[in-house]
Amino acid sequence: MKKLIKLFFNILPKIQFFISARNYLSYYANHGYFPSKKNMRYLNDYMFFLKNSPASSKYGYFIDKDTVKRFIEAFLGNKYVTPTLGVFDDIEKLKVFSYSGKYVVKPTHMAGRIIIKDGGSLNQEELKLAEKWLKENYGKISRECCYMNLNPKILIENFVSYKGKVPYDYKFFVINGKCELIQVNLDRFGDSRLNLYDRDWNKLDLQFVYPNSDEIVEKPVALKEMLEISEKVGSLFPFVRVDLYIADEGIRFGELTFVPAAGLAHFKPKEFEAKLYEKLNPADLY
Numbered sequence: 001m002k003k004l005i006k007l008f009f010n011i012l013p014k015i016q017f018f019i020s021a022r023n024y025l026s027y028y029a030n031h032g033y034f035p036s037k038k039n040m041r042y043l044n045d046y047m048f049f050l051k052n053s054p055a056s057s058k059y060g061y062f063i064d065k066d067t068v069k070r071f072i073e074a075f076l077g078n079k080y081v082t083p084t085l086g087v088f089d090d091i092e093k094l095k096v097f098s099y100s101g102k103y104v105v106k107p108t109h110m111a112g113r114i115i116i117k118d119g120g121s122l123n124q125e126e127l128k129l130a131e132k133w134l135k136e137n138y139g140k141i142s143r144e145c146c147y148m149n150l151n152p153k154i155l156i157e158n159f160v161s162y163k164g165k166v167p168y169d170y171k172f173f174v175i176n177g178k179c180e181l182i183q184v185n186l187d188r189f190g191d192s193r194l195n196l197y198d199r200d201w202n203k204l205d206l207q208f209v210y211p212n213s214d215e216i217v218e219k220p221v222a223l224k225e226m227l228e229i230s231e232k233v234g235s236l237f238p239f240v241r242v243d244l245y246i247a248d249e250g251i252r253f254g255e256l257t258f259v260p261a262a263g264l265a266h267f268k269p270k271e272f273e274a275k276l277y278e279k280l281n282p283a284d285l286y
Helices: 002-010 016-031 043-051 054-063 067-076 091-095 124-134 138-142 223-234 271-278
Strands: 084-088 099-107 115-120 154-158 169-175 178-186 193-197 239-247 250-257
Touching: 016 043, 043 239, 043 271, 054 067, 054 250, 067 223, 067 250, 084 091, 091 124, 099 124, 115 124, 124 154, 169 223, 178 223, 223 239, 223 250
Parallel strands: none
Antiparallel strands: 084 154, 099 115, 099 154, 169 178, 169 239, 178 193, 239 250
């Protein structure tokens, strides 16, 4: 039945009415109820109406992986930003790009897409994938209005590592300028796991998106500075997730996310998600 419903919506015009209808059905399928502005209780309720509102396109500048780097440079300074090797909106120009070091290639207008290269140029298969990215409107794929008006581009930057390994991905959930939760993603390009901590680095008995890990993650030496960064940026929005890394060169900015997991994953136990919602200012809700 789910496959038939998905097929049905895929053949419908990608206009707001049908996008919204599918969002409501997807929300029901994942959470077991339809969201209501008059009876919001959970963080995901808030994120649903943000995701589903055309007004959220105003966040596009901060979601675009190219323009947000320029924002962070202006707001915090370039010490936290990984140098950009190139930005391309033309596949022909991307074909001649080459770099001697390890680098990453990702679309500026999409989430969860990445190519990691150990030097050299992109091969034909990788170029076809990049060309496909340039032709896609991710907002219509993910049904998130904040992505709808982004201009497709390909961003290339240095690969960052920590002691020869892929660094942990630290994600700071900031509500009204205060970090209320820290998510740490482990083995991001393998068997994904994540753990959740409070701002004092106490591990929480929570699960979100992926299973928990038994790996002991030491409290980052730079945690205080990371909290200051995330809360300074987060103070500009009702809710945002600020992603940071600790690389050999120091703290590095990752991205800003306004609807983690597209609002389709929920915290276990769900009572914690209700506590996060209570931190929000109702006047800011969509």
